[in-house]
Amino acid sequence: MFLDLRHLRALLAIHEQGNLSQAASTLHVTQSALSHQLRALENHFDTPLFFRRSRPLRWTPAGQQLLELARHIVPEVERAESALRSTGDGQQGRLHMAVECHSCFEWLMPTLDRYRPEWPQVELDLSMGFSFHPLPALYRGDVDLVITSDPEADLGGLTYVPLFRYEMLLAVARASPLATRDWITPADLADQTLITYPVCPERLDIFSRFLGPAGVEPAQRRTAELTVMLVQLVANNRGVAALPNWALREYQDQASIHGLALGESGLWSTLYAAVRNEDRGKAYVDAFIRLARDRTAETLPGVLPAR
Amino acid sequence: MFLDLRHLRALLAIHEQGNLSQAASTLHVTQSALSHQLRALENHFDTPLFFRRSRPLRWTPAGQQLLELARHIVPEVERAESALRSTGDGQQGRLHMAVECHSCFEWLMPTLDRYRPEWPQVELDLSMGFSFHPLPALYRGDVDLVITSDPEADLGGLTYVPLFRYEMLLAVARASPLATRDWITPADLADQTLITYPVCPERLDIFSRFLGPAGVEPAQRRTAELTVMLVQLVANNRGVAALPNWALREYQDQASIHGLALGESGLWSTLYAAVRNEDRGKAYVDAFIRLARDRTAETLPGVLPAR
DNA sequence: CCAAAAACATGAATTCTTCTCATGTTGACG
């Protein structure tokens, strides 16, 4: 490949200015340099780009062809360059997020709505991680931030920033016999139907931190993708479900459900934002984390500041 | 503009090969060169393109952005380069034509149909020159070949290649009183309606070489864009028209029209292909001219070889 | 877990490219 962006920009300048001399000065080179450049191009492709010894300048078909190419390519490259430049100073970037915790959707959306107008240059995306494991994806660079309650085996190069603490509650129908209890033991669930989000048990706190250690399995399991569906099923006494306290609180009034502590002292979790070490310190990343932590602790009922 | 096609190609190779060393060898440079290149890019934009000290290679969002750019741009440039290369050796090029002589359409189309399959790489176009003057357009580079019967005031840099000779005839209705004549004088047209293509009189042989020199004007003028329309009008005795002998011959059988010589010895013209000097010698140009000259002289009734 | 290998990084020297300078040619215009 002989052709160079320098050549294309030169052609563009020549077309805009109408002659070599002026084009050269807008490009901040001498007329001689331009002349050499063109000669080299023409020699290389063995075809003239202009009709020589003729003024005003006239382009050959080959020249027009190259000019057309320049018109396509140069602006595209310039756009990419300026985008990259502002990536460097942290004003712009990509913030593709994934949530491991499904009910996080509920508080994340309002946070995103506040973030977006303040950082309009940031390319936002949010995925639920149904079909991939968020943390490896973060490591690979497919996503840039993961909301998780499980600072898992360090893949290396990841930073976990605590956002806030919340309590996992067991949602039961008010009609359920369990509803009268103050708190629940793992054994209480041995004859219950447990309704969860459709992910593997290891990624659900109620399994990994409550039932698992006690060696208990629920009588049945079924899944629901959306929190509303899950709440509906519980209200109809079709089963019980573990929900963060803030999520449960939203539905408590409308549906006849009740929240019970898991264990005597309750099952508390901390939610983290995981980012790659390299991204820590980028203005738009830190701004998001700060917003998520502070705003959420203020506005979500029932959550406590992290630590 | 710092970014260079070399950088984009390097990124593409790295993506294809998955590591610097192999990418370097496909690019025929050392691994060191690639490493320097990447370092320079990252320094310039002040943002990493890869996650360092990690294998397999992982791209940062910024890197992915640049890679995306490379994917768009590099193939486009490569296409343009190879097109240009084959322009150089005359196998490919642009052959935009304009005809000054309107009835030329009739013989040009079959010629083009023969030319096209033999030179599939040549970009063909044909315009009738209603709205511009073909020869200046040829000079400017807007078109590449002009069919004209008037090797006019040399603009410099144009070559006129004679194609063939033909006779201009006056088409009259068989019902017309003129139809009995062997040949026509300019004065005979003083009380006639003359039907022409819609171009200025100077570009019509019957004015510039027959009526003009004799100082005669037809009683009326009207125009028709298509030869069939023109023939129709003549057949209905709504006027007379000057037509090349080959064009007239085609309609003579169907419509009741008759062709008369203009002047005792007839009005003979030579048709030329005008090209820029630079294009003379290009394989695809010369091939077209040869085809137009030879095939037409053989197949068109009534035309004579040039000279 | 260690050693060997593969991949990557880096500084200095070299090679190559591209630019400028000085000057010669050519074309346009009065």
Next chain:
DNA sequence: CGTCAACATGAGAAGAATTCATGTTTTTGG
């Protein structure tokens, strides 16, 4: 037909990219 502006060209200077030699890090296979 002479003058001016635009373009061309060769030689040398400036600068950029590459290589070479070598050091560091990561992976892999025993």
